[in-house]
Amino acid sequence: PKKTVVITGASSGLGLAAAKALAEQGWQVVMACRDFQKAEKAAKEAGMDPENYQVMHCDLASKQSVRNFVQTFRTQYQSLDALVCNAAVYFPNAHKEGVFLPGLFPGGGPRWSAEGHEMSFAANYLGHFLLCNLLLEDLKKSAPRGTARCVILGTVTATVNGSELGGMIPPLAHVGNFEGLEQGMKAPVTMLDGGAFDGAKAYKDSKVCDVMLMKELHRRFHKETGIVFTSLYPGCIAETGLFREHYPVFQNLFPAFHKTVTKAYVSQEEAGKRLAAVVADDRYGTSGSYYSWEGEAGTGGGGGQDAVSNTDKDFDWFMNYGSFRTLSIDEI
Template sequence: MATSLLSSALSIHKEGSLYWQGKSNVSLKDTSFLGVSLSDHRKSDFSKPILKTKISVGAIKSQAVATTPAINRAAPVVKKTLRKGCVVVTGASSGLGLASAKALADTGKWHVIMACRDFLKAERAAKSAGIPKENYTIMHLDLSSLDSVRQFVDNFRRSGRALDVLVCNAAVYLPTAREPTFTADGFELSVGTNHLGHFLLSRLLLEDLKQSDYPSKRLIIVGSITGNTNTLAGTVPPKANLGDMRGLQGGLNGLNSSPMIDGGNFDGAKAYKDSKVCNMLTMQEFHRRYHEDTEITFASLYPGCIATTGLFREHIPLFRLLFPPFQKYVTKGFVSEEESGKRLAQVVSDPSLTKSGVYWSWNKDAASFENQLSQEASDVEKARKVWEVSEKLVGLA
């Protein structure tokens, strides 16, 4: 039992203008009064009627202008202030999503749209975390319903806000489920929420990202080490494997097709891992299709093992008890929610992390680096196929 728990533990992580006019003095010698110079005036015949004196207002104006030297001063350079960016973070009511929302909002440079299923839970979480009220807005989003995704996009556009960064973070993890659960649209819940819901959201909001004038617009999809079979954690059964995707092509409905992407028997832990492979494949396909033309940065990341996150709430109590100390003292892979939030915030806003098509990770010194994806998670043909099948399932093709 203990050995099984420790092996299982290795495979889990949390995705968890100014204008100046000069004046000058005009010399008495060159000044005229009512069109007559003062020097001439001394020589004039005072017996002559003054009415015969020719008054030229134009002369006053023209002479004054002519004797005023031209003064050129450059307008001061006004430094343009970068506007506050707007970032949408899904699943921002707990764990990595909440921690990253706080990390971004606390800088004062970002307004965070907390896209969450439970509005009241998100509001309580934001207040408890001390996120400045002026730096966040909560909007309802249930990724397990395609209608909710479309409604969220419509509501966001009605808000009039620009979209500069989209973070697809929310995830469902059901490791102990013996039977599949389904979304409102009939898809197996883990893949339907983690992949298909985010796929539709990203595709619809891509147009908004394209219109952003922000210096570095980005679309980020949180990945997982558990879906990367070139790592030790990724080799712990059940391993991620999309197979020939017959289940995905059949709609994952458990009726006329398997609820699993590869067409096999249902396994809650594997369904989660498979959904993360789809997330990472989708990120790369976005990069290939849109980066060059849009200059949007597409990236994924593994922020480290957040052993205390609510993502594990469906696991057995003994696992929840042993997993955090196991990660802290045995694997040394433990990362706090606060630290993981800062890492995700880096991928959102750090000028040094603008490379597109990258899967980011952090080493023991908390320094970011480009990690290598497994053969399946970087398979170009599978990425194309996942994209095309997903388009049909969410009604975009």
């Protein structure tokens, strides 16, 4: 039987590229997307064979939608081989509430999920937290076959180890002692550390939580279940929809900057292959690993796939934040 993978946010960018790569390798791809029509159109335009994929509605910013997705999935699929937590939103210009200068600060303050949590935290982390918890049962069933993997997207911009250039650009990720989380992360609380709202920081903080989630899932469930939990940074895919709310001048210059100056640039297609490899390739089957790539081979940088590291040391910086804490599944 075909192996089945669920990929969230597969309607564009990295998720779509990985969906296409895995479908071409013979996987059945369930594209868990908030915009059904957009996802169908994207899959068709990417030339994906309808035999190899199915779009299912899933809005990660609503716990009911996540639960509905899992129910629907189970009516159609007996087992799950891999879950890819890929979807994310990024509001780089949202800055402070009330500040609105067209073209300069187009964001205008925080946005909220169905349950009233700040949107980047809700969509990037909380929805995935719930999805992982629910689909753990389904992944367990395929673990004896040695195929079960749960993969989460991190980012170099959330690193705090002091050696990654991408992690030194302010605002820096900082979740503090989760003061905001302790207070429920609902209005007027927007940030995990309880500080003032900053859209770019909210994104980075949510990504720190994603990688910690993977690490914690590994610690709690890998031995018992055999499921392989990993996270990755696939390089800087400078042209995806992630930057849709950035200044136009940034959108134009960002890819060139990363191609020539930082050499961290990677095409959507190559990044999709990297993510597909973390899902399917034996080389990336060490649970607890954070796989990190540099630039695309050919554009310089760290030599493509050779730059992958998988030592436990890579997690130290995430652990600088102290013990992992999160809402329990009953609270969301």
